[in-house]
Amino acid sequence: MSDEHDYGEPSGTRMRLPDADPYGGARRPGRSSSRSLVTVVGVVVLLIAAIAFANRGGDDSDSPAARTGTDKPETATTAASGTKPVETKSAGIPSGFARDGQGAQSAAANYCVVLGSAEMFNGTRRHEIVNAVYAPDVAAARQSALDTAYSNATFLSNIGLDKDGTAPDGQNFVSRVIPVGTKVTAVSANDATVEVWYTSLFGLSGEASTNPVSESWYTTTYRLEWVNDDWKVTDFQQKDGPVPVGRDQKASTADDMTKAVEEYGGFTYAR
Template structure:
């Protein structure tokens, strides 16, 4: 199992393909045919037709809200109109539960033994496994021993130690042989979950999919491996062990990947400042 699979950056060692892009940006012209967000620009319309369109949208929105508010009733007439066969509008809607308040080795722990607890555990474990802390040997050992099931952690520890100590891998991503950033640069390695989904749940085992974006690279004026963005979905196999969810296995795949907007890349100083000033989150369903 590769290191890229572990922390969600894909083939991180392929610096020539993914990170060393010379700072090029792609420009998406808004008027070109086949544009993902609406195609070619249409001609002008009269103000009266525009007003009718706005009113129609408002009426549809009010109707949608009314239908949503009817859900969860006593199964009266509203339940017989076919609305119950439609998928939920928000698969990752908040449950109203507060995030866990307990931590083990600085990592959120003590998740509920239910669907929401499994999804929250998977999201939080994604964040820590994709963090820059994984490049520090002592911290990596604590992370693995915390998020993996005890009978799995030892084997994973050996694999990860071998991968993270590879001087070739470290050199490819621009780090020193000690896993640290060169002088004057800041190493960025973050995972930001976008959504979670229960793929399977049965008793003390669960399969949870986490869709997320990751930031990875070196921020600094002399960086040849600038911070870039990637998108992945990782499916975690979890088991209920010692009153908490623990990882037993996982599978990773690319995407879904959204269309990139025509935004100018930030300067190295702005990126470094953002990484230093903005912290992460504890995730809950």
Template sequence: MSLGDEGQTRTRLPEGGGDVYGGARRGGRSSSRSLVTVVGVVVLLIAAIAFANRGGDDSSSSSPSADKPKTSATSPTGTKPVQSNYAHDQQGAQSAAANYSVALGSSDMFNTASRHDIVNAVYAPDVAATRLSALDSAYSSEKFLTNIGLDKDGRAPNGQTFVSRVVPVGTKVTAFSAGAATVDVWYTSLFGLSGDSSTNPVTESWYTTTYQLKWIDNDWKVTDFQQKDGPVPVGRDQKASTADDMTKAVEEFGGFTYAR
């Protein structure tokens, strides 16, 4: 898997989609967007997990003729894509950054145990140590969880599904050396609660995050990041999906463990 042109990104992802679903209407667009922005900023503090090193959902389909794929809502699915650390080159750095973004938007960040695994797996050791307490405080805040529609344990109300995903669109290396790399990841984020009674419907946002990576113990680790809005494409005039269709899609379409 050679890189080729440094500015070219090769991903294997489905087309993004994410109009707010039908049913509950966004009474205050700016309010909903601010919630998504808050979540994006808070979650970005952890920069996510290197799924290629830790694998994804261990559930697998032993029979290709299974009636229905067994997936977990908003969680990655599939077997472990690689059996080693990220490559010590530009493409390896881009793969690491893209997959940090995939996990960055994962609902696993709202669970204490998985959040700790994420931080310890992704950050450089000295950075991870300074992140844990701040992240635990942010994600255990009842006010924060209530504002996004979750209970104190980070669970969605009965009859609703918590959706939190990131879909990388592309990556580029802006600086590279044997010991460090700077990688931009452009992605779309889906966030909200799907369900007929949801007051925080699933919305999409667009961001670019710049990751500072360091080569430590034969792998790329995050040392810092910066986030900015966009680029944001013009939305098409598509009919919004119903709450039922959105929930069904989230439950049946598993996320990705490896984006590049």
């Protein structure tokens, strides 16, 4: 998939293959009928609570603003900052981030997206990405390791790609990272540590696919350094999760998934 998913070690690649037709409308195991009852009761309880709150009037003694001593994030934490997004790009990747915690978060989120993209499977594009994202003193070493990983025939075969990293005829290769949130754990004028929590879509969409598009959840911690007037990656660590409980939803057909991939472009996260 990408540098973000430990493909530097092909032998450690984890596959989740379907037990049945991957695009045949398979559903997750059925839940007991008690779940429906619990859901209905929960909705009723929430409705009653909402009515009671509305009738309480202007008593805001228990509102977040009235409480103190809490470390929980408030709405303002994720509100628009008012700072204009960056307008410059390097190799098509947002660049020129602010030299502060917000800029480090934006850089980490954008780098996470591109390092987890299908573009990493193209040699020329991969070199451009690595040179744009990594600090110069580590880019060369990362480049060599990634070239070895992404050209491994066994690895490519295991994920359903041809030896040149392309999808078979009639199938679309999907590799996308969607950041859910970021957190700065350390920042100074020259260094920053940022955690990015994200979901990943990966697989092949198509009727003949044996590796259908599935989702995974990870948190990657980036070490960033201020180099040449921008944040650059010097190191990273990835771990699984946090993983939410999956909903009991019907899997989309191969045609629907392919259409979605072709029609919906990805986002950048320069804020």
